[in-house]
Amino acid sequence: MENLDRGVVAVTVSGGVYVGWRMMGYEYTGTNSDTSYNVYRDGTKIANVTNSTNLLDASGTAASSYTVTCVLKGVEGAQSPAAMPWAQQYATIPLTPPADPDATVNATYTANDGAPGDLDGDGKLDIVLKWDPSNSKDNSQSGVTSDVFIDGYTLAGKRLWRIDLGPNIRAGAHYTQMSVYDFDGDGKAELAVKTAPGTKDGTGAYLKTGPAAGADNSQVYRNSSGYILTGPEWITVFDGATGAERATISYPVARGTVSDWGDSYGNRVDRFNGGFAFVKDNGAATGLPSIIQGRGYYTRLTVSALTYRKGILANNWIYDSKTSLNTNGAGDHSEMAADTDGDLGQEIITGQSTIDSAGTLKCQSGQGHGDAMDVGELIPGKGISVYSIHEGLGGEDIHDGATCKLYFNITNPGTDTGRGRAEYVAAANTTSASCDGMSNNYCADGTAGAPTTGSNFVMYWDADLWRELENSNSITKSGGGTLLTCASCSGNNGTKETPTLTADLLGDWREEIVWRNGNSLMVYTTTDVTTNRMYTLMHDPTYRSQVSFEQSAYNQPPHTGFRIAENMNPPPVPNISVVHPQP
Numbered sequence: 001m002e003n004l005d006r007g008v009v010a011v012t013v014s015g016g017v018y019v020g021w022r023m024m025g026y027e028y029t030g031t032n033s034d035t036s037y038n039v040y041r042d043g044t045k046i047a048n049v050t051n052s053t054n055l056l057d058a059s060g061t062a063a064s065s066y067t068v069t070c071v072l073k074g075v076e077g078a079q080s081p082a083a084m085p086w087a088q089q090y091a092t093i094p095l096t097p098p099a100d101p102d103a104t105v106n107a108t109y110t111a112n113d114g115a116p117g118d119l120d121g122d123g124k125l126d127i128v129l130k131w132d133p134s135n136s137k138d139n140s141q142s143g144v145t146s147d148v149f150i151d152g153y154t155l156a157g158k159r160l161w162r163i164d165l166g167p168n169i170r171a172g173a174h175y176t177q178m179s180v181y182d183f184d185g186d187g188k189a190e191l192a193v194k195t196a197p198g199t200k201d202g203t204g205a206y207l208k209t210g211p212a213a214g215a216d217n218s219q220v221y222r223n224s225s226g227y228i229l230t231g232p233e234w235i236t237v238f239d240g241a242t243g244a245e246r247a248t249i250s251y252p253v254a255r256g257t258v259s260d261w262g263d264s265y266g267n268r269v270d271r272f273n274g275g276f277a278f279v280k281d282n283g284a285a286t287g288l289p290s291i292i293q294g295r296g297y298y299t300r301l302t303v304s305a306l307t308y309r310k311g312i313l314a315n316n317w318i319y320d321s322k323t324s325l326n327t328n329g330a331g332d333h334s335e336m337a338a339d340t341d342g343d344l345g346q347e348i349i350t351g352q353s354t355i356d357s358a359g360t361l362k363c364q365s366g367q368g369h370g371d372a373m374d375v376g377e378l379i380p381g382k383g384i385s386v387y388s389i390h391e392g393l394g395g396e397d398i399h400d401g402a403t404c405k406l407y408f409n410i411t412n413p414g415t416d417t418g419r420g421r422a423e424y425v426a427a428a429n430t431t432s433a434s435c436d437g438m439s440n441n442y443c444a445d446g447t448a449g450a451p452t453t454g455s456n457f458v459m460y461w462d463a464d465l466w467r468e469l470e471n472s473n474s475i476t477k478s479g480g481g482t483l484l485t486c487a488s489c490s491g492n493n494g495t496k497e498t499p500t501l502t503a504d505l506l507g508d509w510r511e512e513i514v515w516r517n518g519n520s521l522m523v524y525t526t527t528d529v530t531t532n533r534m535y536t537l538m539h540d541p542t543y544r545s546q547v548s549f550e551q552s553a554y555n556q557p558p559h560t561g562f563r564i565a566e567n568m569n570p571p572p573v574p575n576i577s578v579v580h581p582q583p
Helices: 543-550
Strands: 008-011 016-020 035-041 046-047 056-058 066-072 090-094 110-119 125-131 149-154 157-162 177-182 190-194 234-239 245-250 273-276 290-297 303-311 312-320 336-337 348-349 354-355 363-364 373-376 385-389 396-398 407-409 420-423 432-435 456-461 466-469 474-476 482-485 502-504 512-516 520-524
Touching: 035 056, 046 056, 090 543, 110 177, 110 502, 110 512, 110 543, 149 190, 177 273, 177 290, 177 432, 177 543, 190 273, 190 290, 190 303, 234 290, 245 312, 273 336, 273 543, 336 373, 336 543, 373 420, 420 456
Parallel strands: none
Antiparallel strands: 008 016, 016 056, 035 046, 035 066, 090 520, 110 125, 125 149, 149 157, 177 190, 190 234, 234 245, 273 290, 290 303, 303 312, 336 348, 348 354, 354 363, 373 385, 385 396, 396 407, 420 432, 456 466, 466 474, 474 482, 502 512, 512 520
């Protein structure tokens, strides 16, 4: 796992200064008595905190400086980097939109989806941001699009690099899926993404390694309808600190015959998903991360795992259904990762199908393709379950992640159920699940009348252990009022109205939200003081992998590998070690 710093965040609030910080996964022993935290203001200790990872400093001012140390079994560790209070509940990352390389088109660009990673090895999480041109297209739509750009930003607002994917990568929610993590163990994250002739790395140079060597970068392969159905397809690993190309190989699953994917005009062949997961290498659990890229999820479903180690990018395994697994399609517009069977390798969940951590089909529910899913401990004590809505069959289900056994299933043939969500959001004994077009909200066991979850995003925000609802530019309580609104902020991806990113980026275990606001990103953090204490969610392997998939196609919120709710069991002690930056 990433060797994160203490993540101290301080915010000037009514009554003083709110201060929050990380508990590391390796500092948690399963009991609160072993670990406490000393908080220092301007070099003077002001508190020893035993029951949380935040406090309100009533004597703090805007000029105060805060550091935090961990006291583990009576031994005090090193001081954290100092943090000065924010003047408001958010930090601003200024952005400079790209200019359209084709001045005759002159598309405008808006900030789109983001993925976190420690790009420069300083222990602080950074953001890899995809830019969306105004002429981007859904795969079902014809038309030429402008280039896709990807930037690397620190949370402090520094742009590290900009990559231009070029004219042979089409723009739209289904094409460019980013795999961001430290794949080679050097303490710095990399970006892996689909590329083609015409792609320029973060130094402004055309790609030049592997099959990209000697490529004709002036060739444009798109046809008169704007689809790109011929020409080379690659995947490239880029350096996180500089954006420079590190390695390029052929994309693991070539397009082949376009009609094999379900249509002949180019819709289904170019539907991709991507992130990272701790899958197995040659059948063995190594604990090392793999790049995950998925292509297709209707007639043909593929998932590829690749490794990048010691400068070499290589295929680990490829799952290919070859033919439809059922008449309704076997995958979703998203993917997630979780260890469903306890063998220390994460499975890839494509909605109604689970691909084993070694790259074979583990199971399939038979309920077909859907537009949204949740993967986590959705039924207390049942391990990893999958919630999915149905497009062809209508309705929703929750099934076991390892066996695909259905716990709860409602169908409504002829209805395309477009939205749904499953999460612990209010005082109920089980997960509540809501679904557009259905007359009731349901619990995971099929009981009607559960508290509403909304149907867009969810996140941890206030002082309790229930998860809050997020939609467009606001955070609300299930059955309650609005907790936060950014009136000038916007959601992404049309009617989906999803944020750029939600993740535990700073402070305690609760999540930050990143919204776009014109030519800037707004990073909001909570200031609610809580006595609930957990290690950073980014040191839970399930949550960390799922955060990487959050940006993929139809964005879905991440879940932990254990149940978080007011009557939860203590979190499991994570079986992790951290990677230290190389000299």
